[in-house]
Amino acid sequence: MSVGLTGGSNPFRSVSRRDTIRKWHSHLMLVLCIGAVLIALIPLLSILFEVFRQGLPALSYDLLTKRQYFQYFAGGGIANALWGSVLIVGTASLIGMPIGILAGIYLSEYGQGRPAAVVRFFADVFAEFPSIIIGLFAYGVIVVWTGHFSVFAGAFALSVMLVPIVTRTTEEALHLVPDSVREAGLALGLPRWRVTGSVVLRAAKGGLLTGSLLGFSRIFGETAPLVVTIGGSLFFAKGLDDTSSSLTYVVWRGATSGIHAAEVRAWGAATVLLLVVLAINISVRVITSRRAER
Amino acid sequence: MDGPTPIFPTDAPPPSGGPLGSSAQEGSPRKGLRGLLLRALRGRRLGDLVFVNLTRSAAVVVVGLVVGIVASLMISGKPAFEAIGSGFLGPEWLPGGQPPRYGALPLVWGTLVTAGLALLLGVPVAFGIAIVLSELAPPVVRTPLSIVIELLAAIPSVVYGLWGIFILAPFLRDSVYPGLQATWGWTGLFGGAASGYSVLTAAILLAIMIIPTVSAISREVLRAVPVAQREAALALGATPWEVVRMAVLPYGRSGLFGASVLGLARAIGETMAVTMVIGNRNAFFSSLLQPANTIPSVLANEVFEASGTHLSALFALGIILFLVALTINIFAQLLLLRLRRRGAHA
Numbered sequence: 062m063s064v065g066l067t068g069g070s071n072p073f074r075s076v077s078r079r080d081t082i083r084k085w086h087s088h089l090m091l092v093l094c095i096g097a098v099l100i101a102l103i104p105l106l107s108i109l110f111e112v113f114r115q116g117l118p119a120l121s122y123d124l125l126t127k128r129q130y131f132q133y134f135a136g137g138g139i140a141n142a143l144w145g146s147v148l149i150v151g152t153a154s155l156i157g158m159p160i161g162i163l164a165g166i167y168l169s170e171y172g173q174g175r176p177a178a179v180v181r182f183f184a185d186v187f188a189e190f191p192s193i194i195i196g197l198f199a200y201g202v203i204v205v206w207t208g209h210f211s212v213f214a215g216a217f218a219l220s221v222m223l224v225p226i227v228t229r230t231t232e233e234a235l236h237l238v239p240d241s242v243r244e245a246g247l248a249l250g251l252p253r254w255r256v257t258g259s260v261v262l263r264a265a266k267g268g269l270l271t272g273s274l275l276g277f278s279r280i281f282g283e284t285a286p287l288v289v290t291i292g293g294s295l296f297f298a299k300g301l302d303d304t305s306s307s308l309t310y311v312v313w314r315g316a317t318s319g320i321h322a323a324e325v326r327a328w329g330a331a332t333v334l335l336l337v338v339l340a341i342n343i344s345v346r347v348i349t350s351r352r353a354e355r
Numbered sequence: 356m357d358g359p360t361p362i363f364p365t366d367a368p369p370p371s372g373g374p375l376g377s378s379a380q381e382g383s384p385r386k387g388l389r390g391l392l393l394r395a396l397r398g399r400r401l402g403d404l405v406f407v408n409l410t411r412s413a414a415v416v417v418v419g420l421v422v423g424i425v426a427s428l429m430i431s432g433k434p435a436f437e438a439i440g441s442g443f444l445g446p447e448w449l450p451g452g453q454p455p456r457y458g459a460l461p462l463v464w465g466t467l468v469t470a471g472l473a474l475l476l477g478v479p480v481a482f483g484i485a486i487v488l489s490e491l492a493p494p495v496v497r498t499p500l501s502i503v504i505e506l507l508a509a510i511p512s513v514v515y516g517l518w519g520i521f522i523l524a525p526f527l528r529d530s531v532y533p534g535l536q537a538t539w540g541w542t543g544l545f546g547g548a549a550s551g552y553s554v555l556t557a558a559i560l561l562a563i564m565i566i567p568t569v570s571a572i573s574r575e576v577l578r579a580v581p582v583a584q585r586e587a588a589l590a591l592g593a594t595p596w597e598v599v600r601m602a603v604l605p606y607g608r609s610g611l612f613g614a615s616v617l618g619l620a621r622a623i624g625e626t627m628a629v630t631m632v633i634g635n636r637n638a639f640f641s642s643l644l645q646p647a648n649t650i651p652s653v654l655a656n657e658v659f660e661a662s663g664t665h666l667s668a669l670f671a672l673g674i675i676l677f678l679v680a681l682t683i684n685i686f687a688q689l690l691l692l693r694l695r696r697r698g699a700h701a
Contacts, residue, residue, distance in 0.1 A: 096483070101566050167414040170410070189620055193676075331517050334514060
C-alpha cells in the first residue's frame with residue numbers, strides 16, 4: 062500500500078487514467094453505433110423525399126386513368142401498367158398463396174423428422190434465390206414454350222417467388238397457436254383436418270394475413286422477373302395470354318430512357334408503387350408490434 | 356426438432372367415432388354421392404387422408420420447384436456449354452460482335468467485386484444498428500426504429516435504382532469521387548474519368564440495400580445472447596462497449612457471420628438496382644470508378660431480345676449465378692440454422 066503511494070509512480074492514478082481511456086473508448090464506439098443508425102436513415106429519408114417530391118406533382122387523374130401512348134414520349138398515363146400489376150400480382154397470389162399455405166400447414170401440423178426438415182431447408186434456400194433466376198426459369202418454361210411474352214409468364218414467375226415466402230410465414234404463424242387449442246378441438250371429437258381448418262387456421266388468421274400481405278407487397282415491387290417475361294406493352298392486357306406492362310416495368314424503362322417525359326412518368330409510377338408498398342408494410346408492422354407488446 | 360412436436364402422430368389410427376358421432380350419423384341418413392362423401396368425411400379417415408396428402412403434395416411442390424428450376428436451366432444452357440465451351444473463359448462478353456464473344460469472366464468479376472464491396476461497406480453499419488437495437492436503445496425507441504429500418508427492405512429495388520440514377524450517382528460524381536481521386540488516386544483503384552455510373556456506385560447502392568437484412572438478423576442473433584453473459588462482463592467491471600465486444604459479439608459470432616453471408620447472397624442476386632447504376636459495360640475493369648456489369652444485370656438486359664446461342668449462353672450465365680448464389684445461401688442457412696429453429700416461435 063505504502064509502496065504505491067510513495068514517489069511519482071502512483072498505481073491508482075495510472076489505473077484511473079486507463080479507466081478514463083476505457084470509458085471514453087466505450088463512449089466513442091457506442092456513438093459510432095448510433096452514427097450507423099443515422100447513416101442508414103439518410104438514404105431512406107432521401108428516397109422517400111425525392112420520390113414524393115418528384116412523383117407527387119406527376120400524379121394526376123389522367124396519369125392514373127389513361128394508358129401510355131408512347132414508351133418514351135409524353136402522353137397518356139400509366140393505367141395500363143397499373144392494371145398489369147394488379148392482374149399479374151393477383152394471378153400470382155391466386156396460384157402461389159394456396160400452395161404456400163398448404164405447404165406451411167404440412168410443416169407445422171403434420172411434418173416430422175427428416176422429410177419436413179428437408180422441405181424447410183429447401184424453402185429457406187429457395188426464398189433467397191436471385192429473382193432474375195426465377196424470371197429466367199419462367200422464360201424458359203412459359204415464354205419459350207408458348208412462343209410469346211404474357212401476363213401469365215410474369216404471374217408464374219411471381220407465384221414461384223411467393224411460395225417459399227408464404228410457406229415459412231404460415232408455418233411460423235401456426236406454431237404460435239398453442240397445442241392446448243388443438244387438444245381442445247380433438248377433445249370435441251373433431252377430425253384432424255377439421256381441427257386444422259376450423260380451429261388452428263382461425264386462431265392463426267392474423268399471422269396468416271400479415272404473412273400474405275408482406276408476400277404480396279414483396280412481389281408487387283418485383284421487377285427483374287417481369288422484365289424478361291411480360292413484354293411491356295402500351296395497351297391494357299386483355300387476358301392472361303396477352304402482353305402487358307407493370308408499374309415496376311414503367312419505372313425501369315423510364316428511368317433508363319434518358320428522355321424527360323419518360324422520366325417524369327417513372328417518378329409517377331414509383332410514387333404509386335411506393336405508396337402501396339409502404340401502406341402495406343407500415344400497417345402490418347404496426348399491427349404486429351402492437352400485438353407483440355400486448 | 357423444430358417447434359412443438361405435432362400432437363397428431365401422422366401414422367396413428369384416427370380416433371374412432373364416439374357415441375355422439377355415430378348417433379349423429381344414424382340420425383341423418385343421406386343418400387347419393389354427397390351423403391356418401393359426408394359420411395366418409397365424418398368417419399374421419401377419408402377427410403384426414405385427403406387433407407394430409409393435399410398439404411404433403413404442396414410441400415412436394417416446394418421441393419419440386421427448386422429441382423425444376425435447376426433442371427430447366429441445365430437443359431436450356433447445355434447447348435451453350437457445347438457450342439462455346441472454353442469461350443466462356445474469354446475476357447469479353449460481346450454477343451453482338453463478329454464473331455460473337457461470350458467471355459463470362461468479366462461479368463463474374465463484376466458480380467463478385469460489387470457484392471464484396473457492398474458487404475465491406477454495409478456490414479459494419481448493419482452491425483452498428485444491430486448493437487443499438489439490441490443493447491442501447493430504450494424499449495420506447497426500439498420498436499419504431501426497427502420498423503423504420505425494416506422499411507428500407509420494403510422499398511422495391513427498382514425504386515432504389517431510380518434514386519440511384521437521379522440522386523446518388525450525380526451526388527457521388529460531383530461531391531465524393533473527385534475528392535476520392537485526389538486523396539486515394541495513387542492506389543490506382545480510382546483512376547479514369549468518374550461518370551457516376553460505376554462499380555463503386557453500384558456497391559454503395561447495394562450496401563444500402565443489404566443493411567436492413569443484415570441488421571435484422573444480427574439483432575436477432577444478439578438478442579439470443581444470454582443476459583448472464585452480459586452480467587458476468589459487467590460484474591468484472593467492463594465498460595458498456597467492452598460488454599458488447601467481449602461478451603456479446605463473440606457469443607453470437609457464427610450467427611453474425613451467417614447474417615453477413617446472407618447479405619452477400621442478396622447482393623450477388625440483386626438485379627434491377629445494379630443494372631441501373633453500374634453503366635453496363637461488359638469488359639474487365641481495373642478502376643472502381645469505371646462502368647462494368649454483373650451477371651444478373653446482363654440477364655435482365657439481354658434475355659428478352661436474345662435467341663439461339665446467345666439465349667442459351669444467357670441460361671449458362673444463369674447456371675453460374677445460380678450455383679454461386681446457391682452455395683453462399685446454403686452456407687448462410689447452415690450458419691443460421693440454430694437461430695432459425697429458436698426463432699420459429701418468435
